[in-house]
Amino acid sequence: MRRRILELLAGGELSSGEVSEVVRREFGITQPAVSQHLKVLREHGFASVRAVGTRRMYAVDPAPLREVDEWIGRFRRFWTPHLDALATEIARGKKERRGETT
Template identity: 50%
Template sequence: MHALDILGDPVRRRLIELLARGDRASGELTDVIRDEFGISQPAVSNHLRVLRDAGFAHSKAEGSRRIYSLAGERMAEAHAWLDTQLGFWTNRLDALDTELRRGFKEER
């Protein structure tokens, strides 16, 4: 699955934001997501599983708790794809800006 397919969901994006600040227990993540999105604990667990299975997060057991951490490799994949798109559009928008400025100068 493409990295952006995973990041397209707002709940998963929020989980990534939380994990980017440091490792978190699944219970802590569930509390935040339940408060913000109003979804159940099993639904949050499903989102965490998707992130883990897709390589965006790692988890480890610490006693009775499961601790999640961010896995940067897949984020790098998403970043690389975005860079290719931004380069394309930046060049096009710069060219458009140049042409618009020329048009405004000619009208004066």
């Protein structure tokens, strides 16, 4: 669920109400539960919040995500060749369906 909230915020700044509406609809949880998830994301640095009148506007804080990306980067060598091979096979299949030869 928190990943979904980050996906929503990656599209741009949203109010807590906007986030709650989508997450409640998709996961069937209450607005206070969504608020708790937003709080956890904020407290752990993945989201930032600013007040606009009585509204709270949330946005992704990219710094911790960059750290995660750097950490995962150490492991990319394990799956990148497999994904490259898959892309080659998909392209080959598309050519065969069109009747092209290599």
